[in-house]
Amino acid sequence: MDVANKILILVRTTPLADVKKPTQGLSLFYTDLDRSIVKxxxxxxxxxxxxxxxxxxxxxxxxxxxxxxxxxxxxxxxxMHGMNAERVLVGAEALGIGYAALRRASVYAKERVVFGRPIGQNQGIQHPLAECWMNLEGARLMIYLAGRLYDEGYMDGEYANAGKFMAAEAAFKAAERAVMTLGGMGYAKEYHVERYLREATLARIAPISAELIKCYIGQRVLGLPKSY
Ligand SMILES: Cc1cc2nc3c(=O)[nH]c(=O)nc-3n(C[C@H](O)[C@H](O)[C@H](O)COP(=O)(O)OP(=O)(O)OC[C@H]3O[C@@H](n4cnc5c(N)ncnc54)[C@H](O)[C@@H]3O)c2cc1C
Known part of the structure; x- marks a missing residue:
């Protein structure tokens, strides 16, 4: 946005009082970003x-x-048309972060020797990393399913939301586990895993938060009353 001279804006063009649902009466514009007016x-x-x-x-x-x-x-x-695609995209991005974190953690756990053996030889280090791999792989399948359904023109959001949720949670856990596996070095910028943890956090918040995905699944899949 620092350099942009165009902007996409969604604006209300019909007052709320004149529409049945708040999502109605909104219009999309692709226009010049007039910096003399827009701060x-x-x-x-x-x-x-x-x-x-x-x-x-x-x-x-x-x-x-x-x-x-x-x-x-x-x-x-x-x-709305782009929302499922964006969830699949953000989920896939989160998976990449998660796998990168897991790879760094595994390499480090093989190399770092404490009390005469690599830390990765301890199940306390190995098992959580194995769990991270299983979580990431499960999320990957859900993301693939959501992507395939989107390509086939499926418009409902449960799989795209579930895929984004699972991928973000799996990536965050993998990044956190990577920091813990590297110990003090995990906290150092040099090893990158602290960055993965910060980046993985975003996928849990945007473009839709973990909580609101659960609201969506509760309402649209399980038929429970709308909670928000
Ligand atoms: C880096 C970044 C980039 C972004 N880019 C874009 C963008 O390009 N376009 C765009 O439109 N938006 C963008 N966003 C916004 C993003 O989509 C929102 O931040 C996100 O959807 C969460 O909404 P909120 O911040 O309004 O949180 P709030 O709605 O204020 O919620 C705060 C917290 O309360 C929780 N919460 C709220 N209501 C409930 C409830 N009923 N039950 C349980 N928990 C609840 C939420 O899950 C969240 O954890 C971006 C955000 C970030 C951080």
Whole structure:
């Protein structure tokens, strides 16, 4: 956003009072980012530094009608179309972080000798790493399933959400286990696993949090009353 001259915005074009559901009456625009009106301020954050995140302030910003994408009022529907794909993508990204963490932990556990033997020879080190591998592999299958269903045009979100949830949790556990396996060195930036732990945290929060995924599954899959 530091260098962008275009912005995609979802804005309310029909007042809430005039629609049946809050998701109606929203429109999507791809327009010039007019920095004389829009104030963009970067948010310093614990990870994902390759992509900046920003607070965006604007008031009385007039956007040309020809910058509207699709039909007026259909913006949320169009955003929804990309949501399952984004969950699969973020889940796959989390898996990559998890496997990278597990690889570093396994290499270190083979090399680091304490009390006369590699720490990886102890089941207290080995078993949690084996568990991490099983969690990651299970999540990988769910992500593949969700990706295949998306390619086939399946629009419901349970598998994309479940895949993202499982992958994020598995990646976070693997990264945390990697830090613990490396001990004091795990806390040092030099070995990268502290970075994996910070990066894996994001997948648990965005684009949808672990809690809200459970709300979705509870309501849409199990038929329980809406809880939020
Ligand atoms: C680095 C980064 C990049 C992002 N990029 C984008 C982006 O490009 N586009 C975009 O639209 N958004 C983006 N987001 C926003 C992201 O999708 C939200 O932060 C995320 O969905 C969580 O929403 P929230 O922050 O509003 O949390 P809140 O809704 O304020 O919730 C806070 C906490 O309470 C929990 N909670 C809330 N309600 C309930 C409930 N009923 N039951 C149980 N727990 C509950 C949540 O799970 C969460 O843990 C980004 C966020 C980050 C951190």
């Amino acid at each position: 963009v301020t970067e948010i310093p954050k614990m990870g994902r530094c390759a992509v900046d995140s920003n607070v965006v302030f604007f008031e009385d910003w007039k956007v040309p009608r020809e910058d509207l994408i699709g039909q007026e009022g259909d913006g949320f529907k169009m955003i």
